[in-house]
Amino acid sequence: MDDISAMSFEDAMAALEKVVRDLEQGQVTLEASIALYERGAQLRSHCDKLLKAAEDRVEKITLSETGEAVSTQPLEGQ
Amino acid sequence: MDELIEGGNAPEFTVSELSGAVKRVVEGEFGRVRVRGEVGRVSRPRSGHMYFDLKDENAVIAAVSWKGQVARMGLLPEEGMEVIASGRMTTFPGQSKYQLIVDDVQAAGEGALMAMLERRRKALAAEGLFDPARKRPIPFLPQVIGVVTSPSGAVIRDILHRLRERFPRHVLVWPVAVQGQSCAEEVARAIRGFNALPAGDLSGRIPRPDLLIVARGGGSLEDLWGFNEEIVVRAAAESAIPLISAVGHETDTTLIDHAADLRAPTPTAAAEMAVPVRRELIARVAEAGARLTRAETARAEARRQRLADLGRALGRPQTLLTGPRQRFDLWAERLEPGLRGLVARRRGDLAVRGARLAPSLLRGFLAWEARALRERGEKLARLAAQPAQRGRERLDGLAARLRPALDRLNQRVTGPEARLAVDLGDLSVRLDRAMAQRLEDRRARLDHAERLRQTLGYRETLRRGFAVVRDGAGALVTDRATAARAAALEIEFHDGRMAVGAGGGPPVPGGSGGAAPKPARRRAPRGRDGDQGSLF
Numbered sequence: 001m002d003d004i005s006a007m008s009f010e011d012a013m014a015a016l017e018k019v020v021r022d023l024e025q026g027q028v029t030l031e032a033s034i035a036l037y038e039r040g041a042q043l044r045s046h047c048d049k050l051l052k053a054a055e056d057r058v059e060k061i062t063l064s065e066t067g068e069a070v071s072t073q074p075l076e077g078q
Numbered sequence: 079m080d081e082l083i084e085g086g087n088a089p090e091f092t093v094s095e096l097s098g099a100v101k102r103v104v105e106g107e108f109g110r111v112r113v114r115g116e117v118g119r120v121s122r123p124r125s126g127h128m129y130f131d132l133k134d135e136n137a138v139i140a141a142v143s144w145k146g147q148v149a150r151m152g153l154l155p156e157e158g159m160e161v162i163a164s165g166r167m168t169t170f171p172g173q174s175k176y177q178l179i180v181d182d183v184q185a186a187g188e189g190a191l192m193a194m195l196e197r198r199r200k201a202l203a204a205e206g207l208f209d210p211a212r213k214r215p216i217p218f219l220p221q222v223i224g225v226v227t228s229p230s231g232a233v234i235r236d237i238l239h240r241l242r243e244r245f246p247r248h249v250l251v252w253p254v255a256v257q258g259q260s261c262a263e264e265v266a267r268a269i270r271g272f273n274a275l276p277a278g279d280l281s282g283r284i285p286r287p288d289l290l291i292v293a294r295g296g297g298s299l300e301d302l303w304g305f306n307e308e309i310v311v312r313a314a315a316e317s318a319i320p321l322i323s324a325v326g327h328e329t330d331t332t333l334i335d336h337a338a339d340l341r342a343p344t345p346t347a348a349a350e351m352a353v354p355v356r357r358e359l360i361a362r363v364a365e366a367g368a369r370l371t372r373a374e375t376a377r378a379e380a381r382r383q384r385l386a387d388l389g390r391a392l393g394r395p396q397t398l399l400t401g402p403r404q405r406f407d408l409w410a411e412r413l414e415p416g417l418r419g420l421v422a423r424r425r426g427d428l429a430v431r432g433a434r435l436a437p438s439l440l441r442g443f444l445a446w447e448a449r450a451l452r453e454r455g456e457k458l459a460r461l462a463a464q465p466a467q468r469g470r471e472r473l474d475g476l477a478a479r480l481r482p483a484l485d486r487l488n489q490r491v492t493g494p495e496a497r498l499a500v501d502l503g504d505l506s507v508r509l510d511r512a513m514a515q516r517l518e519d520r521r522a523r524l525d526h527a528e529r530l531r532q533t534l535g536y537r538e539t540l541r542r543g544f545a546v547v548r549d550g551a552g553a554l555v556t557d558r559a560t561a562a563r564a565a566a567l568e569i570e571f572h573d574g575r576m577a578v579g580a581g582g583g584p585p586v587p588g589g590s591g592g593a594a595p596k597p598a599r600r601r602a603p604r605g606r607d608g609d610q611g612s613l614f
């Protein structure tokens with residue numbers, strides 16, 4: 001099974017929806033359905049985590065003499 | 079020689095004096111001018127100064143922009159561009175030239191600028207920079223968004239506001255001038271700079287964005303001109319990070335819009351394209367989670383229900399029998415009436431058919447058969463009689479003819495008496511023979527019967543050594559006890575009877591039936607005495 005924690009939100013969401021569909025269609029064995037459910041629960045919590053991790057952080061790139069990005073600093077005035 | 083010098087009293091100028099005088103006149107007369115013309119050949123040596131020609135159909139004026147002036151120009155002259163150049167006239171005494179020092183160049187009307195833009199767009203499109211196949215998909219939910227724009231002003235505020243509203247993200251702003259001479263270069267450097275950031279290393283370093291937004295608010299064509307510059311277009315096309323362009327208003331189209339992976343009509347729209355709405359996602363995840371739980375619960379419940387059903391069915395075996403039992407009762411109830419009904423029905427059938435089976439039926443049938451037989455017999459007799467009748471008639475005819483001859487023959491051989499005598503003799507011989515035969519048969523049968531009688535009778539047995547013992551009264555003695563009690567005994571042999579004294583001898587052990595040969599023989603000597611005794 002692929003590593004859920006490395007999945008993008010979109011992939012995790014798509015996987016979750018497939019799990020739900022598979023379960024709802026009911027064409028899996030009891031054992032498989034339990035495994036599916038567990039995977040679905042992991043995918044849901046991963047999605048939740050990605051959604052909750054949304055933080056509002058705005059920084060400004062500071063440039064060196066030669067115009068390269070050297071660091072960031074909070075963007076003031078907004 | 080002196081005569082040759084006309085007006086010799088006119089002052090003499092040195093070359094430098096004249097050049098200086100011309101310079102003063104030119105500069106004084108054309109201190110500040112605006113010249114409209116087409117840009118001719120442009121050269122920009124390492125010095126940073128820019129030399130170009132301005133021309134129309136009939137004349138050419140050399141123009142120059144010093145390095146500092148070039149840096150401040152919003153629009154750089156390009157060959158073929160119809161421009162209005164502003165500056166002052168001056169001369170270059172060293173080469174006897176006059177030229178225009180240009181500090182500002184503007185497109186000579188929108189049409190001219192648009193024509194140039196179109197030429198540039200076609201050239202870049204021909205290179206494939208705007209090819210749809212180059213466009214990368216915008217990530218569904220970017221983690222870090224790089225924004226290339228002015229750090230102050232409405233644009234970045236709008237973007238940040240909309241991002242925060244939809245889905246707060248980590249935003250890096252790369253500050254650039256969004257108009258003026260340095261704009262194009264700064265924007266291009268910002269795009270390349272973001273792409274140059276190392277990916278996947280977030281520990282204290284600047285994170286590499288997975289989405290870029292290049293934004294600028296609305297403005298004139300000249301204000302937006304930096305985003306039409308080739309250097310910006312190329313940087314956008316080369317960007318490995320998906321890029322959304324949002325320059326100007328919806329009606330403004332700059333060349334970076336063609337090179338971008340996605341074009342947003344406004345900076346706010348760019349923010350909307352960049353991130354999904356978090357609330358909707360949370361709702362979607364919650365919905366999916368609820369469905370997940372519901373589906374699994376429903377499945378488990380359905381299975382539990384099924385198991386319980388099966389369990390109940392297993393737990394009450396009698397329920398298995400109720401159905402069959404009921405069916406049995408139903409049919410069993412119907413069995414006896416059914417049989418009775420059948421018998422009654424059969425009896426009814428029998429009565430009906432029996433009634434028709436009266437003797438009269440047979441009689442009628444026999445009568446009919448007899449009649450048919452009779453008719454056929456008569457017919458047959460008739461048919462048979464015909465040839466027989468004919469045969470008889472012929473025979474009679476022949477016999478009639480034969481009889482006289484026969485009579486004559488008889489009369490000649492014997493008379494009727496002779497014939498009778500012969501018959502009588504013959505008959506008596508046959509009678510004698512038959513009679514003798516019958517007698518012989520009877521005798522043979524009689525002999526046979528006699529032999530049989532003798533065989534079956536006891537006398538023939540006596541011949542074989544057996545004897546019959548009787549008491550004095552002539553009754554048969556068949557056991558020893560009787561013999562012991564008897565007053566006298568008589569033994570019959572095959573050739574006669576002999577009396578012996580009763581109890582005359584000691585009891586013979588084992589002596590049994592009087593008819594036994596052994597006792598008979600043993601008794602014989604004494605028997606002879608007895609016999610004699612009885613004889614006397």
